[in-house]
Amino acid sequence: MNHDPPASSTAARRYFENAATSFPKPPGVAEAVGHYLTDIGVSAGRGAYHEAVESGRMLDECRQLLRRVFHADARDHVIFALNGTDALNLAVKSLCKPSAHVVTTAMDHNSVLRPLHALHDRLGVEITIIAADSRTTRIDPADVAAAIRPNTTLVAINHASNVTGALQPAADIADICKKRGVPMLLDAAQSAGHVPIDFSSLPIDLLATPGHKGLLGPLGTGVLLIRAGFEARMQTVREGGTGSASEFPVQPDFLPDRFEAGSHNAVGLAGLAASLRWIVQHGVDALRRHEVQLCERMMSRLIAIPGLTWYGPRDVERRVGVFSVRIDGLEPSELSAILESRFNILSRSGLHCAPLAHRTIGTHARGGTTRLSFGPLLKEDDIDYAADALFEIAGALAAVS
Ligand SMILES: Cc1ncc(COP(=O)(O)O)c(C=O)c1O
Structure with missing residues (x-):
């Protein structure tokens, strides 16, 4: 798959690594x-x-x-x-x-x-x-x-x-x-x-x-x-x-x-x-409502991507905005690299300092997952952009295979 940046690579970088540390920070x-x-x-x-x-x-x-x-x-x-x-x-x-x-x-x-x-x-x-x-x-x-x-x-x-x-x-x-x-x-x-x-x-x-x-x-x-x-x-x-x-x-x-x-x-x-x-x-309640909206949107998109597996609760009330995914035929590290180089999306691959959680979902011996995690300043448009990118990557791989 071509890893060269697309023409749109000068577009803003979209940070999906808020589980490591939140960025950007709020005004003030x-x-x-x-x-x-x-x-x-x-x-x-x-x-x-x-x-x-x-x-x-x-x-x-x-x-x-x-x-x-x-x-x-x-x-x-x-x-x-x-x-x-x-x-x-x-x-x-x-x-x-x-x-x-x-x-x-x-x-x-x-x-x-x-x-x-x-x-x-x-x-x-x-x-x-x-x-x-x-x-x-x-x-x-x-x-x-x-x-x-x-x-x-x-x-x-x-x-x-x-x-x-x-x-x-x-x-x-x-x-x-x-x-x-x-x-x-x-x-x-x-x-x-x-x-x-x-x-x-x-x-x-x-x-x-x-x-x-x-x-x-x-x-x-x-x-x-x-x-x-x-x-x-x-x-x-x-x-x-x-x-x-x-x-x-x-x-x-x-x-x-x-x-x-x-x-x-x-x-x-x-x-x-x-x-x-x-x-x-x-208000924490309002920030939670926003997170739930983003999660619902992400889940509704992820289930429609062929060749993509995502992990954890399907019930939005039982989860936060941390999504681990794998795409058939790609190492998590490759997926993160493509997300950055082609789509300006920052994610994190590997075991995320939680080896037993990866054993639980069966990804420990397979390079872990690619994680996309949300912050309160992300918008629905960012979720759509990330889901479109995952769809495009999975689609391109399916076409090749
Ligand atoms: C569940 C959990 N606990 C603890 C920590 C450790 O926090 P810190 O990075 O501030 O040391 C992390 C960091 O990712 C975490 O995800």
């Missing part, structure tokens, strides 16, 4: 980052001068906005992290002692699986990985209930898959965990910001999310929400300067300082505060 984010770098610039809590106070005020506003988006309780229980992986590491490692047992799922990302494997190797932590249905890629809550043991320390669940877009029955699993007295961690990396999550009523103890995907902030931001009181069960995993209680040799026992050692990424968090303002202004 770049300006907030620029304003911070130009006019504030300093480290929050590290001085009493005006700029340091302003920086602290901005961090405070960012925490308030996160509380608002997730209906979270105490502001001090909003902990800033470096990315989703960092927030998940803090959650998992703060709870696991030798001989602990953790339940997770085959749909989870390496940012959960790898810390757990490291804890297994270092401390002997036992892991149970629940299989998902190979078609819907959803977990049966009954399997979680059956996996819980007397020494289960944590149930760590992926909310929305970064491979198939499947939304897991988080509320049902959380109810089980609550009844059994087992803490639950929700990895909301692919749902936060566009799927409504009510931390005040969902009985989970921890929620981890990057700030740079669906929350639309800059790279280098992440968040861990801790249920008020639950911090008593957590150990620190990183210690250092906080600009507070400096006379003591140990980490302060109050939040957020206890879990926020070292200088903040205030530049990134200024951008995150701006993107959160944009999300609050538009």
